[in-house]
Amino acid sequence: MLHYPEPLARLINELQKLPTIGAKTAQRLAFFMLKMPESDTTKLAQALSEVKTHLDYCSVCGNITDQQPCYICTDTRRDRQTVCVIEEPDDLLAIERTQEYKGLYHALMGVLSPLDGVGPKDLRIDQLFQRIHSEDIKEVILATNYTTEGQATALYLTKQLESLEITTTRIAYGIPVGGDLEYIDAVTLAKALEGRRRI
């Protein structure tokens, strides 16, 4: 019944594909974009395109980067004997925000989830073991989320790491159970890192 001009309908439709953007927000954003000066919408459209063309995942740790390897992997001041295993690159930013951690990272790019058909081969687990064998890594901190899948993934990795001469730790409870690392405040996350215990 309601008639949007075609270009507007398309923009609203594309915006609705984004997380947290429902029909009303999409409409509101689209109308706002209509009123923005053209220079601003151009900048946004360009930023959107460039983020896809200029950025990639770090071949070593999985961080989002515009250089290979990323600035963390190449930073000689960091503790190269500690690797923090995370689910997604977003989690790396959450941990960096605490300014408590000085080691390296390894993003799995997901989490074990048999129901969704995600097994160990679908994650960057082989790459983790290659790093452990080729680099001088003494401690692996498992910082997957405290969700069922995150816990299962930590348990799986613990078993795989058992035979190696390496300290395996899990970030401490302190993170609310069921919580998503990305949304935890920096102080809690710093405490959880500080209180990590051997498993």
Next chain:
Amino acid sequence: MLHYPEPLARLINELQKLPTIGAKTAQRLAFFMLKMPESDTTKLAQALSEVKTHLDYCSVCGNITDQQPCYICTDTRRDRQTVCVIEEPDDLLAIERTQEYKGLYHALMGVLSPLDGVGPKDLRIDQLFQRIHSEDIKEVILATNYTTEGQATALYLTKQLESLEITTTRIAYGIPVGGDLEYIDAVTLAKALEGRRRI
């Protein structure tokens, strides 16, 4: 301290300029966009550019349109003797959604607001009177928001319309005082239109 690669930082920065998008949502959206297939981000970027190049405001009523005049102004089945005066084109969509109104529209493109320096000359008020003189308009429905500025604008227009042989009505209370037309549910808005009274 926190180091985003430059293209990502730029995207997050541009996203934060949008309404309802704060720092965290902008980061979340940017990461989501990073993971989207390139075809989808291209579609979004294109939709964003096209909305600026292919759309314009209707020269008659101010509706957002890809043709001149818009599909409402050219629809011969509509009641051409009734004009509903609204603040913004968004409000037109809210009223169309009720499916109760069959007349024409006139968007003022704002509202009288002396504190912000918006006077009658900054709104499409002259165009409204030109339409009243050249078209066969019998009733003007004032459907500005029930905010201080919206009320003041309605009052101003009422006084200007007094001398003309025209019925001036205001959409009925029923809309919560201080409410913004765009966010009212269709039933309430339909009731408000139905119960409009002469002023």
